[in-house]
Amino acid sequence: MQADFRYLRRMLEETHPGLYRYTPRPVMQAKLDSIDRSLNKPLPFYTFFKTVASLMADIRCAHTHALPGKNWREQFNHTLKTIPFFMFPSQNRAYVLLNGITDQTIKPGFELLSINGQPMEAIRQQVSRYYWTDGYIESAKMATLKGELFALFYYWFIDRPDTFALTFRSPTGDTLRVETPAKPFQTSLQLMKQNPVNKQMVAWYVTKNSKHPWRLYFPDTLASTAYLRLDGFGSKGVNSNEEAVRVFRQFMDKSMAKIQKKQAKNMIVDVRANTGGWDSQGIELLTYLLKADTAVAYYARQHSVTDDADAEFMKFSDLSEADRKNIKNELIPEPDGTFTLKQGSDTRAPKRYVPKPNRFRGQVYILMDGASASTASEFLAVAHANRVGVFVGEESGGAYEGGNGSSFINLELPKSGIQVSTPLVYYNNAVPELKQKGRGTMPDYFVPLTISNVLNHTAPHVTFVKELIRKQNK
Template sequence: MKTPLWFCLFVLLCAPARIALCQGEPVQRQLTPAQQQADFQLFRKALQEVHPGVYRYTPKAVFDARFDSVAARLTQPQSEQAYYAALTSLVVQLRCGHTKFIPADRDDKYPYHTSQLFPLRLHLLGGRAYVLYNYDGSTAIPAGAELLRIDGRPVDDILTGLLPYVSFADGATTTAKWLELQAFFAGYYAAFAQAADRYTVEYRRPDGQVAQTEVPATTLTTIKAVEKQRAPAARYPLQLDFRPDGAAVLTIDHFWVEGKQQPYAQFLREAFRQLRARGTKSLILDLRNNEGGNDSYGTLLYSYLASKPFRYYQRIGTHARRTSIQRQVHSEWFYGLYRRVFIRRATDGIYEFRGRKGLKLQQPQPEAFGGDVYILTNGWSYSVTAEFAAVARRESRATFIGQETGGAYGGNNSGFFAFVHLPNSGITLGLPVWSYYMAVPDTAHPERGIVPDYVVEPTAADVLRGTDREMEFTLDLIRRKAATSARE
């Protein structure tokens, strides 16, 4: 479902080149009201005629009123950045994290003022911000300090003001929004709040003393270099580790396997064979930061935990075969073939895609694991990961630990993608074209994520010390259960 590499390449191919400044940031133009309105009408039609879930989480009357409200304000010339912000507010109202909105020739996380970025890497928890490090290497503000104000504005006001511009979430979930804002605060702050050459920062030291200092802005080049240096070493995305205490940890970083790596199905088959051979009784499935991938991978993974046949997807909705803006819509060459062969109109008038294995009754694997399962999730447990977790939750197959998933319990909009380029503003709109509905009870809260049985959140101190709070909690839970069983 999430294919970020080809998505980025496609966006680059679709967007025409722009004149760039010497430091690498494209020149911003002033857009006339006529240019804004023309792009807006194409933007609105693309959402209404291509996106499969425009009104899935926001009622049509409410969303249409918001469309009209934004359109009514496009009466004065404004910069590309201001226009981008106005339309981003509507993209967020979709409550669909798979929808992308990317200005031409710009980094989608740091689109504007890339030489005036806020220089501190933050950890957000409970609406508060803590400093992890300065991108320029300065230690003037100590690691672990709580950030209180930026240029006199309280941090909680800043975070509250930025959150409405973060679209990475499904339905009513917010955990992914906070992680996204935490990871790319500098980009969001420059795009939707302010950018400056220097920032006055008020903070509370770990010893409780309040101090204030001025810090120079940093650049996108510096941020990317530091984050690359601090990133963990590349590894195979599927890992199975057996612990001395008898528990096993299966870590899945993402649901796709590239190049010459061991095929996913082969890895799972061998992993669960080993679990059975060793007589493993407790399996920790670490799906934190797993943003998804191939939807069939989630179905296959659950078949190794199931004890009986199970339903995975209830249905997959989509739009009719053609739209009024057909010539402006671009997608993969094979998408048209899929639509001609697999799209059918259901009895309720909704178009459905019927070509996925996950729509059929699924069977458990012969070597399915029968022991205790503990699943670790956070806000970046998304897309395919949330789909898998929804079925595991429905079947009461695991104990969940960590934070609520960013993907919604009831499903998501994803699958194939279509792209519409707004010619005047240079923005590319990336739209999912399938709407996945999970086979879960209607009585649940499908717009929420999978809420853990035990909510465990890492602190800034945990991050700085390298402490894995969620894993430690899970291992302690397993030890306590084993001790209780031994006494009985």
């Protein structure tokens, strides 16, 4: 444990650009020293894993995390015995979405009150402690109460029981108690699909047809409105930034032509649950929505804390050999020891992006939530700063001022096999400085997704925007 921790510490201190972003250096160093001193006796594996995971969470970076091993997914599916219910979070509570046992008493919409005598509020606080998120964003941490992630986090960070004693509350207020064996996820999933109480939820949320991650359509219920849905910023088979830009621009140009033909005056851009991808596609999207004719910056600055391509930990990065050889040509040394990334020129000046001639010039409504992260959260922040539209939903899952990302180190701690992933680049979005650092982009209209919406397959964000559009058209 001492060897693994010291190895990890060196990697963080030598390569992580955001190690002190939210925690002053003296405080973080004191924390690291304290952890080192605490590793003075043998501990169970998951106790040590919790120590590593809590440190990674304390860096407050959505791209910094630890996993217990290389084959964690295979273990979860077939070996680890976890809670056989798929939960859904709403307003800091956890509700059943899918029942993974044969008993039909517990139905979708029942609230989970306790597990093995421990109240859910205490469990929520514990699991959220270990989740990786930018700054102080709480909306993203709700993911720890959802589905597979909740099952995993309970197993990793709370307990690994053979049997679960569960207390539920029905929608009518009745309290029910169920005792059930823990099961591997694949076993639970099969029962979820078979249990009749889940029939409608399975039809809506499990049995899905494959579809393109980007879709444009024109709602029948709303005149003069285009709906652009972006599941992520990526595309199958894309392996370079240039290709990412090309395919996205192709899609957007076709979409703009269709929108112009339909003479749509409103556009809904939906990036809910969009967890990111190619930064360049987020930038491209912005240029199709900008209001003014002037070019704008997207990143005020990006920087690294090392330019040494031959450093010990760089061999674990996702940079190609050619990219590593070119590192010094892409970085400008600064007096504080950091290195500014060039943005398309040999100066420190931020790159500016020209609005597209065929951009949409009508009213834009942007749908967002706590799972709008990484590239999606950067797009939301810069779009918000440039007032491209009306923002509806929940606080985004990435910090308004920017996160850390671009390229990553993926490292296995040699003794324990714990897998850690960390970024190499610190981002400053081209946005005004907020009074409260470490929060996401805030919506103009807060519209949460409730358990009632999920059980009835309704979209409150879309309903809300439709009403805004109707009022605007009166």
